[in-house]
Amino acid sequence: MTLQTPIGKYAILLASLDEAELELFKPALQELSYCQGRVGSMNMQKVIAAAETAAKRNGIIKDQCYRETHALYHAVLEGIEGVTRGQPSIGEMSRTVGLRFAIVRGKPYEDESEGEWIAAAFYGTIGAPVKGLEHETTGLGINHI
Amino acid sequence: MTLQTPIGKYAILLASLDEAELELFKPALQELSYCQGRVGSMNMQKVIAAAETAAKRNGIIKDQCYRETHALYHAVLEGIEGVTRGQPSIGEMSRTVGLRFAIVRGKPYEDESEGEWIAAAFYGTIGAPVKGLEHETTGLGINHI
Amino acid sequence: MTLQTPIGKYAILLASLDEAELELFKPALQELSYCQGRVGSMNMQKVIAAAETAAKRNGIIKDQCYRETHALYHAVLEGIEGVTRGQPSIGEMSRTVGLRFAIVRGKPYEDESEGEWIAAAFYGTIGAPVKGLEHETTGLGINHI
């Protein structure tokens, strides 16, 4: 079994590159199902909701299907572990995030029977609730769907 | 204070893009101090050591300076939190990693007094200790130095 | 020293079986001090409070005794670790729980000098704050009292 289409890498690039930089990757991205979004909050629940809502509105996952919601939820939580590095809290730990995110769905493996997987990537800033007192952060979660 | 030079984003790109893809970012990278490396292991200690050794050998941090070693160590650990998503163990949790990493040192902020910061990024695969039974993973840590 | 009376197993059964299924275990349960309860919430504090209140109202622990409150609190928290698997948050992580719980107090060990211990077990569902988008979960904590 070989990892053929790096949906995680594409998710990271979609979350961190600007439009001009993404041009280079457009051909590869056209073969994937994905969406992008933004969220700024001290409230983790809003970050999770922003990613889920974007994925549902853009048809990346089926709205009333728990199976797909469950797959995305765990991918999102794993991405948030990278963003928060250690404790998945923001407001309670007196910090805020400003994030861009991307959800990518596709078949990463050569072997057809491995089926579809989903990647959730975040890139942006985390820091004190004061403009500018912040540094970059990223996170990526991947799950079978 | 404004975040002007995204050393974290450059570290992620250095860890995840191939040579051809990196061409686009060469001009920006030339103004930074950085190194790249690879490590594959079931042993977390080896992953940490690979990053520290590469940073010291390439002069990104000063060898006998605890201050700089301490700054890099915490950046590396935060990157590993993203890689391992939840529990910073690999072998003990019956999984293995194959990672490329990059360490970038620079002045991300417009305001000169914010000084130098260091970014440690990882990108690669994590999975069962069987070739191919793995998916992508990434992590980024940032610290003042 | 031998584990003779599995108060943890009885707590799990009290939390997860229905009345008819519990019939089989009634003789053993009659020799133990226990209570049962239910709680549904996105708020962890309410889950902890429900277990503590039930234990105090049913005389499983002494109301004004910190020693016993402390023993139960840590048993409850350990049970919640199993319920939440990784991060003891619910609402902040955009999820909700619907739980049945049981607190059992007894002497699990043959050797009289090992004294009394307390078990707190939870069983129910955890999931998105949308009815039906949830799966089962359980947790057990045990402490000397």
Add this chain to the structure above:
Amino acid sequence: MTLQTPIGKYAILLASLDEAELELFKPALQELSYCQGRVGSMNMQKVIAAAETAAKRNGIIKDQCYRETHALYHAVLEGIEGVTRGQPSIGEMSRTVGLRFAIVRGKPYEDESEGEWIAAAFYGTIGAPVKGLEHETTGLGINHI
């Protein structure tokens, strides 16, 4: 969508009840795919391997399919979070486990489109590496497969 077949509850019962006690649940169990096993170790990697090997040998998951291995691995890790309550280490934290486990695969939801899910349950003892200095522990993980 309704939770109709509690595969998690059956997994807990398979891991914690003895043969005689399980009689009551035999009719329901006959409609599920499951296996049982035992493992005693100070080494977490052996606990994970025991569960994976049992599931593969008994045909609960397909051997060379990463998708199914990934689903089981995360269910097992979530079960271990309940067993270890806080830090998924055993030997390093100077403790040992003696566990019975069960892996159950089935369709828990009424709605056919929710497909198959997998439950991994553990029940046994955790304690000092001295016979008898131990108490009960349990854990349950559930994942879509």
Add this chain to the structure above:
Amino acid sequence: MTLQTPIGKYAILLASLDEAELELFKPALQELSYCQGRVGSMNMQKVIAAAETAAKRNGIIKDQCYRETHALYHAVLEGIEGVTRGQPSIGEMSRTVGLRFAIVRGKPYEDESEGEWIAAAFYGTIGAPVKGLEHETTGLGINHI
């Protein structure tokens, strides 16, 4: 390189000893930059804010400098890990803290090039939100600044 001035130990003593007991350490303390404070809350954000505000008001760190705010923030969070032992939540876990704290800034190492470091120590009680149902707790974080 030798650890010459234990700023962490002085921070612990400043947080835990009373005025009379501190007399013994006055000569050593006079060579350090430090402040002391108190905070009681079920809200972690208030604990972090109390420490940061005290440090800024007393000139231990520069107000508008992210570099110094970042150094202190991580020292404070590490101190809180000791206070909360496992999960940095208070109110959500149905507990409250009453803490004295001290922030110490100085040069702990003989070698001048190791520069300044900051220590944040907490000492007080943690427990149920009922007066008296609590026990002692402490925590110390140290960072380069």
Add this chain to the structure above:
Amino acid sequence: MTLQTPIGKYAILLASLDEAELELFKPALQELSYCQGRVGSMNMQKVIAAAETAAKRNGIIKDQCYRETHALYHAVLEGIEGVTRGQPSIGEMSRTVGLRFAIVRGKPYEDESEGEWIAAAFYGTIGAPVKGLEHETTGLGINHI
């Protein structure tokens, strides 16, 4: 109920002060049951074993009593959470500790019915496995016994 005898504070002082500094606290210490020890290791299991062995050899806890071993074990683990701040690993995270520790047993509360409690405190250094590349650390755990 009032906290009358701060066994946690005495444990911290016993672990961090030198003989001369401890003189001041000798009268209070004479009414408590305590022991002191030292341990340096990259292996967490050795740190836990050192504390348990010292407590048993000095008669602070009863050797063959699981109840007391369990109480001390959790106090020690909570102390280690403070020492390691986030992840209770040392060698696996490429770091080493050099610690002094103290175990104190006594009746902290005015109300006789609150009985005996145990405190485990650690103070020393944590850092890279290179002499001098380390900073101070501390931790305190408290439990009813």
